Amino acid sequence: MKYCTGLILVMLLFSACSTRRITKMKDQVYDQENSLKLDVFSPRNDKGPKKILVFVHGGSWVNGKKSLYPFFGKGLARRGIVGVIISYRLSPRTDIAGMAGDVAKSIKWVKDNAKMFNGDTLNIFVSGHSAGGHLAAMVATDDTYFKNLKMKNPVKGTILIDAYGLNVYKFLKASNNPADSKYYPIFSSEEANWKKYSPINHLDKSSPPFIQFVGGKTNQIIKDMNADFYEGIKNYQPNAEFIVVKRKRHVPMMFQFYNPFNRTYNKVEEFISTN
Numbered sequence: 001m002k003y004c005t006g007l008i009l010v011m012l013l014f015s016a017c018s019t020r021r022i023t024k025m026k027d028q029v030y031d032q033e034n035s036l037k038l039d040v041f042s043p044r045n046d047k048g049p050k051k052i053l054v055f056v057h058g059g060s061w062v063n064g065k066k067s068l069y070p071f072f073g074k075g076l077a078r079r080g081i082v083g084v085i086i087s088y089r090l091s092p093r094t095d096i097a098g099m100a101g102d103v104a105k106s107i108k109w110v111k112d113n114a115k116m117f118n119g120d121t122l123n124i125f126v127s128g129h130s131a132g133g134h135l136a137a138m139v140a141t142d143d144t145y146f147k148n149l150k151m152k153n154p155v156k157g158t159i160l161i162d163a164y165g166l167n168v169y170k171f172l173k174a175s176n177n178p179a180d181s182k183y184y185p186i187f188s189s190e191e192a193n194w195k196k197y198s199p200i201n202h203l204d205k206s207s208p209p210f211i212q213f214v215g216g217k218t219n220q221i222i223k224d225m226n227a228d229f230y231e232g233i234k235n236y237q238p239n240a241e242f243i244v245v246k247r248k249r250h251v252p253m254m255f256q257f258y259n260p261f262n263r264t265y266n267k268v269e270e271f272i273s274t275n
Contacts, residue, residue, distance in 0.1 A: 020043075020077075022043060022077040023043075025041075025117060030109035031109075038084055038110075039085045040082065040084050040110075043078070051124075051125065051273075053272060055073070055086065056126070056133075057129065058133070058164070061090060061183075069254075072254075076268075079269050081269065082118070086103065099135055100135055100197075107124060107139065108149050126158055130161075130162055134164060136158055136160065137160060138199050139153075141202035141203055160212045161213050163229075164221075166200050166225045166226065166228070172194050173191065173194065207237070210237065215245055215250060215252070215253045217247060217249045227242075241271075
């Protein structure tokens with residue numbers, strides 16, 4: 001009987017969380033010239049402006065699309081956070097500078113249009129998975145992309161989910177694999193650019209707070225890059241968190257968010273609420 005009662009309570013809670021009403025704004029154009037769009041998921045009828053999380057998808061800078069991730073936007077909205085899922089240009093359409101510029105443009109649109117979805121312009125966070133984590137870290141740590149838009153960097157905090165490419169210079173410099181030349185159209189073949197587009201080289205005391213999630217069974221290069229990045233962060237943010245999600249590989253690190261009761265969701269919500 002106790003088991004049945006507990007099961008019923010869990011089912012009711014799951015149902016309440018899953019059916020909490022949200023508002024969707026699909027395919028909002030944030031860059032007319034390049035036909036770039038984003039989706040906004042916001043809590044419906046909640047009072048007061050809500051904190052915002054802009055999410056950048058992964059795909060090795062050549063693949064991926066925002067339409068794969070509405071579950072994340074909806075999950076955030078059901079937790080009282082405005083979730084924004086963006087598209088951006090991929091290689092070979094543009095290089096890494098263009099991609100980071102697109103992410104910055106999407107955040108500018110969010111800031112400029114926050115009243116449409118009850119968003120708090122003083123609390124804009126950015127997150128990304130895999131290569132999207134690299135781009136999120138780039139715009140958070142290098143003000144160049146927002147300066148190009150004639151605005152101050154509005155990123156309040158950064159959430160990295162199994163981020164890839166945090167130290168492009170170290171990776172490409174050490175690589176003996178001819179296949180890694182596939183990254184040259186993205187980062188160029190110039191070592192100076194590898195350094196420039198490595199977020200680890202832009203960390204300083206003005207960097208916004210970071211939290212990192214890394215899969216316990218993810219690729220070793222991702223583990224190593226994130227560990228190096230964390231050591232860099234700690235020089236300026238001694239209380240920064242580095243969380244290993246046991247038994248998770250690279251792709252499941254993102255799709256774990258299908259589960260509204262996922263513990264990582266709780267940590268994301270906690271990070272946003274306390275920063």
